[in-house]
Amino acid sequence: MTExxxxxxxxxxxxxxxxxxxxxxxxxELDEYGNAHEAGDGTVPPGLEDKAWxxxxxxxxxxxxxxxx
Amino acid sequence: xxxxxxxxxxxxxxxxxxDFDHTDPQWTEDPFxxxxxxxxxxxxxHTERFLGCYMPTTYEAVREIANDxxxxxxxxxxxxxxxxxxxxxxAPPITSDPPVHKPAKQLxxxxxxxxxxxxxxxxxxxxxxxxxxxxxxxxxxxxxxRYSKYIPVQAIAHMLGIPEGDSDLFIDWIHMILELGxxxxxxxxxxxxxxxxxxxxxxxxxxxxxxDDLISYLMNAKDKEGNPLEESxxxxxxxxxxxxxxxxxxxxxGSSLWHLAKTPADRERLIAEPGLIPTAVEExxxxxxxxxxxxxxxxxxxxxxCPVKAGNMVLLSFPAANRDxxxxxxxxxxxxxxxxxxxxxxxxxxxxxxxxxxxxxxMQVALEEWLKRIPDFRLDPAGAVTWSxxxxxxxxxxxxxxxxxx
Numbered sequence: 001m002t003e004x005x006x007x008x009x010x011x012x013x014x015x016x017x018x019x020x021x022x023x024x025x026x027x028x029e030l031d032e033y034g035n036a037h038e039a040g041d042g043t044v045p046p047g048l049e050d051k052a053w054x055x056x057x058x059x060x061x062x063x064x065x066x067x068x069x
Numbered sequence: 070x071x072x073x074x075x076x077x078x079x080x081x082x083x084x085x086x087x088d089f090d091h092t093d094p095q096w097t098e099d100p101f102x103x104x105x106x107x108x109x110x111x112x113x114x115h116t117e118r119f120l121g122c123y124m125p126t127t128y129e130a131v132r133e134i135a136n137d138x139x140x141x142x143x144x145x146x147x148x149x150x151x152x153x154x155x156x157x158x159x160a161p162p163i164t165s166d167p168p169v170h171k172p173a174k175q176l177x178x179x180x181x182x183x184x185x186x187x188x189x190x191x192x193x194x195x196x197x198x199x200x201x202x203x204x205x206x207x208x209x210x211x212x213x214x215r216y217s218k219y220i221p222v223q224a225i226a227h228m229l230g231i232p233e234g235d236s237d238l239f240i241d242w243i244h245m246i247l248e249l250g251x252x253x254x255x256x257x258x259x260x261x262x263x264x265x266x267x268x269x270x271x272x273x274x275x276x277x278x279x280x281d282d283l284i285s286y287l288m289n290a291k292d293k294e295g296n297p298l299e300e301s302x303x304x305x306x307x308x309x310x311x312x313x314x315x316x317x318x319x320x321x322x323g324s325s326l327w328h329l330a331k332t333p334a335d336r337e338r339l340i341a342e343p344g345l346i347p348t349a350v351e352e353x354x355x356x357x358x359x360x361x362x363x364x365x366x367x368x369x370x371x372x373x374x375c376p377v378k379a380g381n382m383v384l385l386s387f388p389a390a391n392r393d394x395x396x397x398x399x400x401x402x403x404x405x406x407x408x409x410x411x412x413x414x415x416x417x418x419x420x421x422x423x424x425x426x427x428x429x430x431x432m433q434v435a436l437e438e439w440l441k442r443i444p445d446f447r448l449d450p451a452g453a454v455t456w457s458x459x460x461x462x463x464x465x466x467x468x469x470x471x472x473x474x475x
Contacts, residue, residue, distance in 0.1 A: 015421040017415065017425060018183050019351075021183060022183070030184075032179050032182070033178040033182070034178055034179075034181065034182040034426065057411070058351075058409065058411060059411065060411045060415075060417055060421075061417065061418075062411070
């Protein structure tokens with residue numbers, strides 16, 4: 001059984017670099033100011049795990065958590 | 070008045086660790102080895118030049134300062150020889166501190182989201198191709214003067230709604246503010262006055278003929294209480310958008326082409342795998358970050374264990390942070406498929422560059438269109454590459470030979 005992943009953006013840390021949206025558009029959304037939040041409840045659909053980790057490791061503000069459930 | 074007195078002498082630097090000077094010709098030519106020496110000495114170094122200035126040399130120290138607006142103010146954002154009293158509404162939000170920073174920033178963000186940039190992309194591709202049409206038959210070109218310079222100028226002119234034909238005027242103002250202004254206050258003041266007069270004329274025109282551009286957007290913007298912005302705020306933000314959007318991206322596109330001109334393997338890979346261009350753009354932004362910002366220490370504190378005293382400036386070198394080997398493996402190599410890249414080319418913290426999505430789009434489009442039409446190019450051995458001095462680093466002359474080497 002593979003682990004399920006969930007992504008979360010800390011809104012206090014996000015500064016709108018939008019790297020997550022560029023790297024994992026299925027997992028993140030941007031608001032009218034360009035600041036990011038996770039799509040839906042942040043659950044990472046199977047097959048997109050790599051993109052979740054990629055988004056996390058490219059966020060300059062260290063605002064993204066990937067939670068293994 | 071001390072701020073228009075004799076120019077300050079800048080003797081050649083012999084002791085970089087205790088006497089650094091980012092306007093020294095050696096820094097302009099090759100800052101990378103200097104940063105390495107400074108980083109080996111301390112996470113924070115100091116110079117008596119510029120009336121006293123620190124420089125954080127590690128990624129971590131840069132992040133600490135960027136995230137600390139309590140001790141480090143943005144009221145002065147260029148390290149210069151003089152410290153005239155900062156103008157109110159100099160260039161909000163880049164010159165703003167909390168709490169006035171946030172509303173000023175939020176005002177500018179919506180026109181610069183990735184979705185907004187997508188709408189601009191076709192125009193950018195057309196601009197790039199028009200520029201290439203102008204020189205491709207010549208077999209050689211100064212890519213800084215004929216290509217990388219005009220892409221961001223025309224983009225921001227298009228967004229602001231001012232004539233793209235005024236490009237050379239904008240470039241003169243920027244040179245006066247960001248380069249000559251470090252040592253000559255009168256040049257900076259002259260440029261600021263001329264820009265304000267220029268924008269006032271455009272504002273006046275829009276009072277009778279409203280348009281769908283950033284000037285009209287800012288003229289009609291309201292603050293949280295529903296009041297229109299002060300004229301000085303509108304002019305300050307317009308000056309910021311014009312200055313910040315031009316020689317920064319000019320530099321980034323130029324440095325990228327310079328790298329590709331002398332690295333055929335990277336060029337060939339990007340032509341074979343154009344999908345890698347966005348990743349390569351991030352790496353080129355890391356390795357050749359153009360923009361160094363500044364802060365003013367307003368309250369004593371410590372950074373990475375080093376005491377920092379009020380009254381000094383801080384040279385906030387995002388480019389040096391991006392070369393820190395503790396943060397980036399092979400920091401001195403350009404790895405165009407680097408997977409993990411938390412580079413700070415657009416700053417960190419609340420002052421993250423408002424135009425970062427625009428700059429990224431311009432860089433991607435500029436490289437894509439260039440490589441499609443000019444897959445082979447190299448530095449012209451008969452010419453010389455020159456680099457800008459001071460706050461924004463990039464090639465200002467970039468002589469290339471186009472086509473396969475004979």
